[in-house]
Amino acid sequence: NDVARGIVKADVAQNNFGLYGQGQIVAVADTGLDTGRNDSSMHEAFRGKITALYALGRTNNANDPNGHGTHVAGSVLGNATNKGMAPQANLVFQSIMDSGGGLGGLPANLQTLFSQAYSAGARIHTNSWGAPVNGAYTTDSRNVDDYVRKNDMTILFAAGNEGPGSGTISAPGTAKNAITVGATENLRPSFGSYADNINHVAQFSSRGPTRDGRIKPDVMAPGTYILSARSSLAPDSSFWANHDSKYAYMGGTSMATPIVAGNVAQLREHFVKNRGVTPKPSLLKAALIAGAADVGLGFPNGNQGWGRVTLDKSLNVAFVNETSPLSTSQKATYSFTAQAGKPLKISLVWSDAPGSTTASLTLVNDLDLVITAPNGTKYVGNDFTAPYDNNWDGRNNVENVFINAPQSGTYTVEVQAYNVPVGPQTFSLAIVH
Ligand SMILES: [Ca+2]
Ligand SMILES: [Ca+2]
Ligand SMILES: [Ca+2]
Structure with a gap:
């Protein structure tokens, strides 16, 4: 200890x-x-x-x-x-x-x-x-x-x-x-x-x-x-x-x-x-x-x-505390200011509905994290291979975007409800910037 x-x-x-x-x-x-x-x-x-x-x-x-x-x-x-x-x-x-x-x-x-x-x-x-x-x-x-x-x-x-x-x-x-x-x-x-x-x-x-x-x-x-x-x-x-x-x-x-x-x-x-x-x-x-x-x-x-x-690092996050429940096709939008040279980490977590023990996928409600940089570059949650906006995650109820060398300026955070069969779905966001 x-x-x-x-x-x-x-x-x-x-x-x-x-x-x-x-x-x-x-x-x-x-x-x-x-x-x-x-x-x-x-x-x-x-x-x-x-x-x-x-x-x-x-x-x-x-x-x-x-x-x-x-x-x-x-x-x-x-x-x-x-x-x-x-x-x-x-x-x-x-x-x-x-x-x-x-x-x-x-x-x-x-x-x-x-x-x-x-x-x-x-x-x-x-x-x-x-x-x-x-x-x-x-x-x-x-x-x-x-x-x-x-x-x-x-x-x-x-x-x-x-x-x-x-x-x-x-x-x-x-x-x-x-x-x-x-x-x-x-x-x-x-x-x-x-x-x-x-x-x-x-x-x-x-x-x-x-x-x-x-x-x-x-x-x-x-x-x-x-x-x-x-x-x-x-x-x-x-x-x-x-x-x-x-x-x-x-x-x-x-x-x-x-x-x-x-x-x-x-x-x-x-x-x-x-x-x-x-x-x-x-x-x-x-x-x-x-x-x-x-x-x-x-x-x-x-x-x-x-x-x-x-x-x-966790103590100092910007955050959204489980709010704005979303139904299918709805989205919530936030923004924050980043500084060049200071690594950026954005985490989306939601408490998903329980899954089936026999299904091939246990995810029930599929939210997506979408980040837009000041110059318009897009990032989607858990896509860690360039380009960073073409591999959408349909398995996890934790989605992250990590940007090691961000631009300075305003980043937009969207949480999109791709499919919420057992809704509505609340979520939380934490941002290290
Ligand atoms: Ca060792
Ligand atoms: Ca997703
Ligand atoms: Ca990709």
């Missing part, structure tokens, strides 16, 4: 903007949390900040003999040493590990899980688990999409650890409306080649595209040799390396995902406190994507998605 914080610029958000996740409640569904008791026996990282602790997998027992859940929660909001990204956020923890060590505490319909957390006040829900389905869109993926579309709940899922082959995203990480997180390397070179270059995608990180050809993961964060909270009940064998009795090292997209969840808490705090809006899930996702950094693979790319989270 201490190193990752600098890589994703959570430290800049803390030091320069005062963003520690205050006022945000983040839900974590995972194995368990340390002793499982919200009292003085609890790990120092969480004492006094637990809003709710639910035992869903074992009767009246939310403890963590595994170590996974405690470590994950520490990366979001641990508040002792080796702090998480949003140390002033509060925690709703849902222990889903059953007595056999599986995740039998998960309800048949994931919306039950999200609703419990929502009722406890959480508006961010992070999940470091999934099933290796090689990019398939499952009933769980569908339920995630339906919940995000209908509720103010930003839901994150780990991409999975089935890399480095392509087409290996786990479910529900294949959900359209989730923020799906892959792992890049941390910078702890004493541990060797798995943590020696922040621009390396971790070998194990699951790769896109999804089976229906969508770009996933969405964003990346460090996920190797992460130092975070250690459950007092977990054996040494649970960890990548030991540190001391309260902290230890783990790795996986499981570790990258809660880092981004903490960043989302910081970002949400910023929108509420400093930018005058309650950001919808689609805006938080658009801001993360517009701000993210290419690790050197270009776009679109199934290894890195839209790049590594770079929170200070």
